Amino acid sequence: MSDGESKKLLEYRYDENGNISEATGNTGTSTYKYDNSGNILNYTDIFGKTINYTYDERGNLSKLEVAGEPPTVYTYDSEDRIISVIYGDNKTVSYEYVGNTTITHLPDNKTIVEKYNDSGDLVDKTYTDNVGNIIYKISLEYDGEDRISKRYVVLSKDNKESDTKESASTDKDTLTASSENVSSEENTVSDNSGNNTDFIKLEYRYSYTDNSQLKSESITGDIGTKDISYTYDNAGNRTSETIKTDDKEEVTTFTYDESNRLIKKQSPKKTTIYTYDKNGNRISATSDGEKFSYTYDINDNLTGIKKNDVTIFEAIYDAMGERVLTKELNVDGTLESKYRLNDVSFEDTQVLSVYNDSSKTNLIYGNERTVELSTGTESIFITDEKESVLGRIGDENTFYTPFGDNEDTNFIDTQKALITGFGFDGEWKDSTGLYYLRARYYDPNTGVFLSEDSVSGDIESAISLNGYSFVENDPVNYTDPSGNTRNRGKSTGRGKGAKGKQVSKKSTASGKGKASNKSKSPKLKMPKISPKAKAQSKRQAKPKNSGRRLGKQNIRQSTNLSRSFGRRTANSYSKKYS
Numbered sequence: 408m409s410d411g412e413s414k415k416l417l418e419y420r421y422d423e424n425g426n427i428s429e430a431t432g433n434t435g436t437s438t439y440k441y442d443n444s445g446n447i448l449n450y451t452d453i454f455g456k457t458i459n460y461t462y463d464e465r466g467n468l469s470k471l472e473v474a475g476e477p478p479t480v481y482t483y484d485s486e487d488r489i490i491s492v493i494y495g496d497n498k499t500v501s502y503e504y505v506g507n508t509t510i511t512h513l514p515d516n517k518t519i520v521e522k523y524n525d526s527g528d529l530v531d532k533t534y535t536d537n538v539g540n541i542i543y544k545i546s547l548e549y550d551g552e553d554r555i556s557k558r559y560v561v562l563s564k565d566n567k568e569s570d571t572k573e574s575a576s577t578d579k580d581t582l583t584a585s586s587e588n589v590s591s592e593e594n595t596v597s598d599n600s601g602n603n604t605d606f607i608k609l610e611y612r613y614s615y616t617d618n619s620q621l622k623s624e625s626i627t628g629d630i631g632t633k634d635i636s637y638t639y640d641n642a643g644n645r646t647s648e649t650i651k652t653d654d655k656e657e658v659t660t661f662t663y664d665e666s667n668r669l670i671k672k673q674s675p676k677k678t679t680i681y682t683y684d685k686n687g688n689r690i691s692a693t694s695d696g697e698k699f700s701y702t703y704d705i706n707d708n709l710t711g712i713k714k715n716d717v718t719i720f721e722a723i724y725d726a727m728g729e730r731v732l733t734k735e736l737n738v739d740g741t742l743e744s745k746y747r748l749n750d751v752s753f754e755d756t757q758v759l760s761v762y763n764d765s766s767k768t769n770l771i772y773g774n775e776r777t778v779e780l781s782t783g784t785e786s787i788f789i790t791d792e793k794e795s796v797l798g799r800i801g802d803e804n805t806f807y808t809p810f811g812d813n814e815d816t817n818f819i820d821t822q823k824a825l826i827t828g829f830g831f832d833g834e835w836k837d838s839t840g841l842y843y844l845r846a847r848y849y850d851p852n853t854g855v856f857l858s859e860d861s862v863s864g865d866i867e868s869a870i871s872l873n874g875y876s877f878v879e880n881d882p883v884n885y886t887d888p889s890g891n892t893r894n895r896g897k898s899t900g901r902g903k904g905a906k907g908k909q910v911s912k913k914s915t916a917s918g919k920g921k922a923s924n925k926s927k928s929p930k931l932k933m934p935k936i937s938p939k940a941k942a943q944s945k946r947q948a949k950p951k952n953s954g955r956r957l958g959k960q961n962i963r964q965s966t967n968l969s970r971s972f973g974r975r976t977a978n979s980y981s982k983k984y985s
Contacts, residue, residue, distance in 0.1 A: 417726050419929065426926040432726030439751075445926050447752055453725050456748045458759065468752060468901060473759070479771065481901065488904030492773040495780060500773050502904060509904060511774065513787055517542075517800065526553060527896075529792045534800070542800060543789050552619065555792075555883050558611035562789075562797065562804055607804065607819065613883050618870060620880035624809050626818075633818055635809065642667055643870035643880060645854050652818065661853070667873050669855050687859035687874070706930060707858055709848050712839055718742065720839050728930030729756055730845075735827070735838045751927060755845060755888040755898055758835065776833060776899040793886050794833030794897055796825075807831045809882050811842065811851030832886040833899060846890030846930065849877060862891050 420429040426441045435453025442448055444466060451457045461470035467487055472478040480493040484504070492500045503510040511519035516537035524530050534543040541561065548557040612625040616639070623636040631653040638647045644667055648659045662671035668687065672679045679694040686707055692699045702711040706728060712720040721742065723732040729749050734742040743763065750759040750772070757776070760769045771778035775794055779786045786799040798804045803823040806814035811831035813824040830836045831851060835843050842849045847856045855875045864871030870879045878885040878893040888898040897905045 417929070419726070427727075427928065430726035430929060432724075434723050434725060434731070437725050437727060439927070441926055447926070450751050452731060452748060454731070454746060458748070458750065460752055471750070471752075473748070476769075481773075483902055487902055489773055489902040492771060492777075494771045494778070495785075498785075500771070500777055502774060504904060509774065511777070513777070514785070517787065524549075528553065532792065534789060543797065545791055547792060552615075554613070554615060554619065554881075556613055558609075558613070560607070560609040560611070560791075562607045562609075564605055564607060564804070609819070615881070620870065621809055621883055624883070628819060630818055633815075637880070639880060641869070643873040643876045644669075645876070645880060648854075666859075667875050668859075669853055669875065672853060689857040701857065703858075709841075709857065720837060726929060727927060728846075730843060733837065753899070757899055772899055772901060774900045774902070774905045775897050776829070788829070790833060794899060795831050796829045796833060805830065808851075810854040810877065811849070811882065832888070834886075834888065844887055844890035849887070849890070854880075854882075856890070860891060 416431075416433040418429075418431040419427050422428045422441065424441065424443070424445070426439065426445065428439055428441075430437050430439075437453050438449070438451045439447060440449040442462070446462055446466060447460055449457065449459050457474050459470075459472040460468060461472075463469045463483065465483070465487060467483045468481055470478050470480050477495055480491075481489055482491045484490050486504075488502065488504055490502050494500075498514050499512075500514070501512045503512070507523045507525065509521045509523075511521070513519065518535045518539075520531075520533045520535070521529060522531040528547070528549055530547050532543075532545045533541060535541055542563050544559075544561045546559040547555055550556040608629060610627045614622045616622050620639055620643070621637060623634065625635075626633045634649075634651040636649045636651075637645055640646050640663075642663075644661065644663045646661055648661075650657045650659075657675050659672065659674040661669055662673075664670050666687065668681070668683050668689075670681050672681075677694045679692055681689055681693075682691045684690050684703070686703075688701065688703050688707055688709075690701050692701075698715055700713040701709060704710050704724070706724075708722070708724045708728065708730075710722055710724075711718060717736070719736040721734040722730055725731050729751075731747055731749065733745050733747075735745070737743045746762050747758050748760045748762070750757045757772065758770060760767060762768070766782050768782075769780040770776055771780065775790065776788060779788060779799065786802070788799060789797045791797060795807060796805065804819075805823060805825045806819050807830070808814055825831075825836055827836055827838045831842060834849075837843060840850070840852060841857070842851065844856075847858045847860070849856050854877055856877065859874035864873070866872075868879075870876065873879075878887050881893075885893040885895050886898065887893050899905075
């Protein structure tokens with residue numbers, strides 16, 4: 408099919424206020440209905456699944472209904488912060504706000520206590536069971552640049568509810584006390600016999616380059632110490648990764664072409680070569696006789712992956728560019744389909760349910776993605792400060808390297824490597840090892856995106872001009888839920904109680920908080936704005952999306968002129984920060 412034929416298959420209809428009411432592509436038609444304020448009232452996907460949205464007088468989402476299922480009901484306080492989420496068989500997640508502390512009351516009397524400093528940064532998050540015993544605790548310290556410098560983690564092995572002496576009070580008088588940073592000594596827990604062997608205890612320390620790229624991570628645990636360090640070139644490409652443990656040192660190097668595309672990864676175990684199409688999408692990864700091939704549609708959405716000659720992954724998108732179906736290779740050699748019903752009321756569309764003929768999983772969102780309802784079971788997510796899923800209460804633990812790869816299971820005891828599902832930064836990991844970040848796919852094994860960013864970045868920020876780097880190489884403090892804009896804070900929360908700061912390629916604007924219900928725009932392919940043109944236009948930072956997808960936003964058609972200009976600018980400005 409030619410490009411022209413593909414473009415003819417996209418058709419959009421609009422309501423009287425200019426909102427898209429119907430989007431048709433070669434995969435089907437989705438429909439949208441909005442109120443006069445631009446809040447979405449009704450969404451029907453290409454498979455005929457419908458979500459109805461209701462709002463209170465202040466514009467907060469008060470009810471979400473999927474045909475044939477119990478509604479999810481939300482209530483808010485006078486400051487538009489969620490105070491309850493009622494879902495399923497009349498179960499409730501409720502919230503209290505006391506000063507800089509948020510208390511989440513989970514079903515079965517489990518509790519999450521989150522303490523924030525005056526800048527809105529999380530300093531302590533504790534999960535407790537129904538009698539106050541600690542299941543998981545994380546404490547954070549920040550440097551003078553508001554970057555995480557130390558991180559202390561205490562986690563019950565297998566996330567089991569243990570008999571510990573330490574408990575986390577939810578008494579309001581106690582919670583109004585100081586929420587200053589805590590030290591590693593305060594993270595010591597023990598059972599009633601004075602033993603602490605039932606807990607994983609980890610201390611992380613971070614350092615940064617002068618332009619705030621992650622320089623090193625040092626982890627100290629019961630098994631030993633592990634140090635990871637990184638180097639970068641002037642354009643913000645990660646050129647090396649060095650991993651030191653008590654008994655060995657491994658160095659991996661990375662090579663890039665003049666357009667900042669990764670073309671070679673050299674590790675102690677193997678060499679991988681990467682190639683790209685004319686739009687800057689990765690189309691192959693070859694190592695030791697094993698070749699992965701990638702295919703894309705006209706809008707540069709990844710549609711298929713083959714391992715040698717065997718299809719291992721396929722994806723389908725609607726006319727708005729949202730992923731609605733994946734097919735992944737099973738152990739029996741067949742492709743298993745997983746449909747996704749998306750909640751389009753979020754600024755960055757979130758998955759509401761994943762289903763096929765044999766199973767279904769629903770997700771419940773409050774101040775973050777909290778509950779997972781699978782066929783016959785209910786689970787509570789355990790997440791860190793960036794919403795990375797460390798496990799579920801009662802299940803095994805999962806840990807990640809700074810750029811999102813699975814942590815070495817030999818270093819951290821009693822953990823399991825994530826194969827697929829919600830993981831690093833709270834995003835969905837496919838069985839291919841890639842994370843779907845809406846506009847683009849991210850490869851945690853290499854620390855770069857598969858495709859070039861359509862947003863050129865800011866002329867005054869050298870690293871932001873790199874079209875492939877992930878969160879400008881600071882994955883400790885930032886996430887990228889859109890695939891275009893790095894973000895600090897929660898991206899899956901509703902209401903103003905969901906803490907978070909959105910940061911564009913250069914901007915340090917804060918806010919986010921409330922999930923956007925505004926009209927969506929299709930992610931279509933448009934010419935990329937060159938850094939030079941942007942610089943001549945008041946040199947403004949990239950604006951926030953405000954809930955709208957302004958064009959495709961993952962376009963790869965940058966001209967040779969803009970790429971050349973970007974590289975020269977990166978080299979020039981890097982001297983300023985070196």
